[in-house]
Amino acid sequence: NAGVTQTPKFQVLKTGQSMTLQCAQDMNHEYMSWYRQDPGMGLRLIHYSVGAGITDQGEVPNGYNVSRSTTEDFPLRLLSAAPSQTSVYFCASRPTSGRPNQTKFGPGTRLTVL
Amino acid sequence: QQQVKQSPQSLIVQKGGISIINCAYENTAFDYFPWYQQFPGKGPALLIAIRPDVSEKKEGRFTISFNKSAKQFSLHIMDSQPGDSATYFCAARPQGAQKLVFGQGTRLTINP
Numbered sequence: 001n002a003g004v005t006q007t008p009k010f011q012v013l014k015t016g017q018s019m020t021l022q023c024a025q026d027m028n029h030e031y032m033s034w035y036r037q038d039p040g041m042g043l044r045l046i047h048y049s050v051g052a053g054i055t056d057q058g059e060v061p062n063g064y065n066v067s068r069s070t071t072e073d074f075p076l077r078l079l080s081a082a083p084s085q086t087s088v089y090f091c092a093s094r095p096t097s098g099r100p101n102q103t104k105f106g107p108g109t110r111l112t113v114l
Numbered sequence: 115q116q117q118v119k120q121s122p123q124s125l126i127v128q129k130g131g132i133s134i135i136n137c138a139y140e141n142t143a144f145d146y147f148p149w150y151q152q153f154p155g156k157g158p159a160l161l162i163a164i165r166p167d168v169s170e171k172k173e174g175r176f177t178i179s180f181n182k183s184a185k186q187f188s189l190h191i192m193d194s195q196p197g198d199s200a201t202y203f204c205a206a207r208p209q210g211a212q213k214l215v216f217g218q219g220t221r222l223t224i225n226p
Contacts, residue, residue, distance in 0.1 A: 004157075031212045040123065042203055042216040043158070050212060058213065090157050096212060103148075103214070105157030 002026050004106035006091050012112045013081040021076040021109050023091030029104075030096040032074040036060065036087040037108075043090065049074055050096055081113045118206050120217025128225050133191040135220045137204035140185070144206035148214070149178065149189050152201045161202070162189070194224045 007022045025032065033048035035058075045058030049068040063085060065077040074093075078085060088110050094103040120137045127133045137147075146165060150158035164171045164178040164187065171178045177190040191198055204217040 033213065035216075040218055042118075042120070042218040044216070045213055048213055092157075094212075103160060105150075105159065107155075107157050 004091055004093055004104050006089075006106035006109050008109060009107070010110050012114065013078075014114050015082060017081050018077070018079050019081065021078075021089055021091075021111070023074045023076065023106060024072050025074075025091075025093040025104070026072065027093065027104070028071060028095075029093035029102075030071065032068065032091065032093045033058070034064070034066065034074070034076045035090045035092065036085075037090060038087050046076065046089075078111075081111075083113045085111065086113045087111060117215050118204060118217045120204050120220060122220060123218065124221045124223070126223045126225060127194045129194065129196060131194050131224075133189075133194045133198065133222055133224070135189045135202055135204070135222070136186065137188065137206075137217050138184075138186045139206050143209045144215075145209045146207040147178070147180065147187050148205050148207075149176075150203040150205065150216075152203065152219075158203060191222075194222075196224045196226050198222060199224045 004025045030051045034046040035043040037043050044060045046064050047066040049055045052068050052071050055066050088108050090108050091106040118139050148163035149161045151161040152158040162173050162176050164180050166182050175192045180187045202220045205214040
């Protein structure tokens, strides 16, 4: 199993550009989520999904879109990047039933918006 | 709003000492309290977790102490080693929810 994979690892954007952060998992996990990590703020939930076709907002959803067309993939879209979206983004997944300690995080994408 | 408050923000401990990181949560009912360890350039990884019906859980050198009445829980690292140098996050899961609410993180440095 590859676990949770994220691409790209690093990205630099200009203000106003759009891009998609990719996240995939091969563990057949129903629940997937996106977090952003900023110094002194911990990890904050952006969006999450409990299964294909179902998504919901987290704490800080503004400026981000998600979709879940398959169990494996959960892309995060920035429609018009802003400097405030400079952060490290982590994707995570886990089964919806069973032991909660099965949550797995990806390696992260470091995004800089100029 | 931050429902889980973590302190200190950074901590320096000598090798062999005890590292203590504290978290406090507010009014929301939580039913699961994990701690994550994160090394530079990596994603967080589960270190140890506790449920609110238990006051203490120990795994090797790592212990969680849980005080339900005070709404506080803490991570103790005994005999701290340079390899323990990392950022540590506490978290809590609201009852009936799948998501986790994280604390602000503590950067731990163990001096040799």
